Amino acid sequence: MTTLIVLPLLWRTRAPFTSLLCITVAGFVYLATDGPGQPLPYSPLVAIFTVAAQGGLRQRRFAIGLGLPLIAVSVAIRTNTAREYLFAFFLFTMVYVLGVLARTRQAYTEAVELRAAELEKARQAEAERAVERERARIAREMHDILSHAVSLMIVQAEAGPLVVRSDPERAEAAFDAIAGAGRDAMVQLRRMLGVLKDEPSAAGEPSTSRSPQPTLAGLEDLVGEVRRTGLPVTLAVEGRPRPLAPDVQVTVYRVVQEALTNVLRHAGATTVSVRLTWTPDDRLTVSVENDAADVPGPRVRPGPDTGGGRGLVGIRERAAAHGGTAAAGPGPGGRGYRVAVDLPVVVSSPTEVRR
Structure with missing residues (x-):
């Protein structure tokens, strides 16, 4: 029992x-x-x-x-x-x-x-989204760097043969500009690849030295590079400048760079104006306008592949990343072309803004 x-x-x-x-x-x-x-x-x-x-x-x-x-x-x-x-x-x-x-x-x-399983799935999903965002950011940076440098080089290369006999000094300046644009592109590409590879220093420790990202202070040099191609470009600042966060400054610089690259790529413009407008309601409007007059000149002739509009897509993505908006279309009166980006002012440490 x-x-x-x-x-x-x-x-x-x-x-x-x-x-x-x-x-x-x-x-x-x-x-x-x-x-x-x-x-x-x-x-x-x-x-x-x-x-x-x-x-x-x-x-x-x-x-x-x-x-x-x-x-x-x-x-x-x-x-x-x-x-x-x-x-x-x-x-x-x-x-x-x-x-x-x-x-x-x-x-x-x-x-x-x-x-814990749900958190792990969420973490993996966020990691995948972060990878996609980083890939898109790198693609934008590579596009902006290479397209701007190559456009400058092509413009100068096309202008060089035209003046090599009549004006040797101008031809020499054109070839110097080609070399300068190439060197600048290589420096920026090495910096980007160095960040991705995180190469160790000579002592065997990770290298922490990185070239600074472009800022608003570099717009004058950027405009100067385009001026050396023979295209008149003006830079104007309206309103009271305020300090911007570093990532916003990079966005402004890249937007202007891409817009100027598009002007060089498509023939027809005789003048270009770059304008930064600071509004009292803490907004910054960046606009790049050209007259698109159809006159002969040493501009890059449109080819079968001009980027597929990737540059304008990148501009919109950069603006949206900071809560801003971007627009592109005909200029005032239907003449020329205008690229405009409106961004909120994110205050950071004081940064010099050149006029």
Whole structure:
């Protein structure tokens, strides 16, 4: 009979309530038949713990509703003393509470594991988005650097043969400009590739020296490079300049660079104006306008592949990244072409803005 009381524990994890019923029935049969020896209370306790920890809500309610009266009956059959009643009810309650605590801990552990899995998925998704954003940023930087330098080189290369006999000094200046544009492009490309590769220094430590990113102060030099191609370019600043965050300054510089590159790439413009307008409501408008007069000149002739509009897409992406807007289209009166970007002023450390 003792074996029958213990045997149902083999199925307690798959059928906890059924196992408890079988153990209970076997225990009462043992008491009714006055079996030999002392009945072992461990099997009912293990079964009660299992029902509290793994059983369903209805099974747990049945275990409490039937367990307490059955305990009272079993004590009455055996000793019928107050001490035995107190001990039996206390033992049942403690075992049941331990089972509930085990159930709660298991549920908490599963919730934590589920939350950790969700956080890991979110982290991986954010990492993938960060990679995509970084790829887009690098693509914009490479496009701006190469297209500007190559456009300057092509303009000067086309102008050189025209004046090599009539004006050798001008031809020499054109070739010097080609070399300068190439060297500047190589410097910027090396800087970008160095950041990506994170090359170690001579001492074997990671190199932390990086060339500074372009700022508003570099616009004058940028405009000067284009002027050396023979295209008159003016730079004007209106309103009261305020210090800008470094990333916003890079955006302004690249927008002007891309707009000037487009002017060089497409023949027809005789004058270009670059204007930075600071408004009282903390906005900065950057505009690049040209007259697009169809006159002969040493400009880059449009080819079968002029970039596919990638430059204007990059300008819009840069503006949107800072909460701004970008527009491109015919200039005032339908003449020429105008690229304009409106950006919020993000204040940073004071930075000199040249007029």
